[in-house]
Amino acid sequence: MTRLVWLAALALLAGCGGNDDPLTVFAASSLTDVAPAIDPDATVVLGGSNDLAAQIRDGADADVFLSASAKPLTDLRAEGLVGPPVAFASNVLVLVVPAGANGVEHLVDLTRKGVKLVLGAEGVPIGDYARESLELAGLGAALANVVSLEEDVKGVIGKVSLGEADAGIVYATDALAASDDVTAIEISKHFQPRIRYFAALVGPPSDEAERYLERLTGAEGERVLGDAGFRPLP
Amino acid sequence: MTRLFPVALGAALVVAVTFLALPVLAIFLRVPPGELVAQLGDERARDALLVSLQTSLIAHALILGVGTPAAYLLATTRFRGRATVLSLLELPLVLPPAVAGLGLLAAFGRRGLLGEQLQVVGLEIPFTQLAVVLAVCFVASPFYLRAAVTAFESVDPALLGAARTLGARPLRVFARVALPLSLAGLGAGSTLAFARGLGEFGATIMFAGSLPGRTQTAPLAIYDALDEDFDVALALGALLVVVSLALLLAVKLVPSWTRSPSPSTTLFAPFGSR
Numbered sequence: 001m002t003r004l005v006w007l008a009a010l011a012l013l014a015g016c017g018g019n020d021d022p023l024t025v026f027a028a029s030s031l032t033d034v035a036p037a038i039d040p041d042a043t044v045v046l047g048g049s050n051d052l053a054a055q056i057r058d059g060a061d062a063d064v065f066l067s068a069s070a071k072p073l074t075d076l077r078a079e080g081l082v083g084p085p086v087a088f089a090s091n092v093l094v095l096v097v098p099a100g101a102n103g104v105e106h107l108v109d110l111t112r113k114g115v116k117l118v119l120g121a122e123g124v125p126i127g128d129y130a131r132e133s134l135e136l137a138g139l140g141a142a143l144a145n146v147v148s149l150e151e152d153v154k155g156v157i158g159k160v161s162l163g164e165a166d167a168g169i170v171y172a173t174d175a176l177a178a179s180d181d182v183t184a185i186e187i188s189k190h191f192q193p194r195i196r197y198f199a200a201l202v203g204p205p206s207d208e209a210e211r212y213l214e215r216l217t218g219a220e221g222e223r224v225l226g227d228a229g230f231r232p233l234p
Numbered sequence: 235m236t237r238l239f240p241v242a243l244g245a246a247l248v249v250a251v252t253f254l255a256l257p258v259l260a261i262f263l264r265v266p267p268g269e270l271v272a273q274l275g276d277e278r279a280r281d282a283l284l285v286s287l288q289t290s291l292i293a294h295a296l297i298l299g300v301g302t303p304a305a306y307l308l309a310t311t312r313f314r315g316r317a318t319v320l321s322l323l324e325l326p327l328v329l330p331p332a333v334a335g336l337g338l339l340a341a342f343g344r345r346g347l348l349g350e351q352l353q354v355v356g357l358e359i360p361f362t363q364l365a366v367v368l369a370v371c372f373v374a375s376p377f378y379l380r381a382a383v384t385a386f387e388s389v390d391p392a393l394l395g396a397a398r399t400l401g402a403r404p405l406r407v408f409a410r411v412a413l414p415l416s417l418a419g420l421g422a423g424s425t426l427a428f429a430r431g432l433g434e435f436g437a438t439i440m441f442a443g444s445l446p447g448r449t450q451t452a453p454l455a456i457y458d459a460l461d462e463d464f465d466v467a468l469a470l471g472a473l474l475v476v477v478s479l480a481l482l483l484a485v486k487l488v489p490s491w492t493r494s495p496s497p498s499t500t501l502f503a504p505f506g507s508r
Contacts, residue, residue: 151458
């Protein structure tokens with residue numbers, strides 16, 4: 001009888017676990033509109049690229065991983081957890097400020113005393129890119145105005161769109177998606193880091209996952225990515 | 235068939251204990267103890283612990299300072315709408331922390347309800363340690379208030395009456411009779427509130443942001459370190475487990491030493507006895 005109860009408990013636990021039937025796509029937060037559009041039936045899990053990579057490292061049930069930078073994927077690749085990364089889009093950075101003027105109109109304004117700047121945390125792609133951009137512009141002093149380091153783009157946009165922060169640096173695509181609440185200010189191409197999005201298959205590739213990758217890198221992907229404001233690969 | 239029921243009960247208990255203890259145990263098993271201690275020397279971990287300690291202590295002083303008299307009044311007087319006030323004070327207990335964060339922003343944010351008034355006096359709360367303190371107070375104080383009301387309520391009113399009859403003024407009745415008799419219950423509530431405050435995450439990250447050395451508390455640092463320095467995250471996590479365990483033991487053991495007549499000798503009494 002004991003064994004019966006144990007079996008029942010085990011069956012219950014197994015039922016709670018993942019089911020690998022539907023395709024699961026792990027995608028960087030900035031791909032919120034893109035990842036589901038490529039395959040509406042896929043389960044899309046959004047998050048910071050590093051967080052998602054950590055989850056995959058811990059055995060999360062992902063079939064495809066779309067990362068906002070190369071590093072999380074090259075790390076996973078070195079550990080033998082994913083297939084070869086494929087670049088599929090590029091992006092540019094913009095400065096975002098709360099809708100309505102607040103005196104921040106150019107990158108250089110970020111160094112002004114009292115400006116509340118929100119960036120991605122170090123090691124988070126959007127955080128590293130923003131730092132690179134500020135460095136390229138010779139505006140490292142702006143880092144003294146940082147009031148919060150967020151774990152993903154949503155965190156940055158959220159604090160700016162609520163008007164609690166004066167400015168943030170995010171991808172142009174995210175600014176586009178939030179254009180009701182934030183004003184995007186272009187950053188000169190001289191201060192743009194090289195931003196590439198990479199995709200890779202996780203674990204043993206399924207036909208479905210391969211098809212997803214084909215659609216993403218094909219004509220359909222190009223259209224969906226373009227609609228969301230991504231730039232084609234140069 | 236008659237033996238099945240006790241077996242099922244036992245199995246349920248085993249499942250519950252295993253499920254609840256395993257994640258805590260796993261933290262300690264994943265990294266050797268020496269390594270855990272070494273990781274606590276990491277600058278990020280130290281900064282976070284300092285921020286946590288500072289903000290928790292300030293928040294706790296505020297919770298005790300305001301909560302004790304407020305709870306005393308609620309316990310010793312009956313007025314219209316008292317039940318409503320009690321329910322309102324308990325609302326943060328069941329509120330999702332993210333909602334608490336939203337609410338704090340909506341009330342004290344730059345564009346919030348009191349934003350303009352606060353700005354007049356030169357106060358911008360979001361992204362400051364004050365924001366962390368407020369977030370902690372908001373989520374933790376109901377734990378104390380609830381326990382304190384129960385503790386004060388359980389003091390025999392005849393004792394308070396006797397003190398008054400003997401000529402003691404209200405402040406003296408409170409300080410010399412009510413307070414000492416409720417100490418065990420107050421201590422339990424206070425410890426529980428402190429533990430909850432120390433673990434605050436959702437409201438803090440929304441309202442105060444996360445900046446190392448300023449607003450990044452230990453739970454926020456765990457989240458931040460998760461992607462790059464998993465060992466630092468584990469070390470901070472392990473430390474929080476140890477602190478939480480110590481607080482839990484304090485709640486369980488201290489009342490039995492003080493022999494107070496308060497009924498709040500376990501963690502759960504304040505919740506059930508109203």
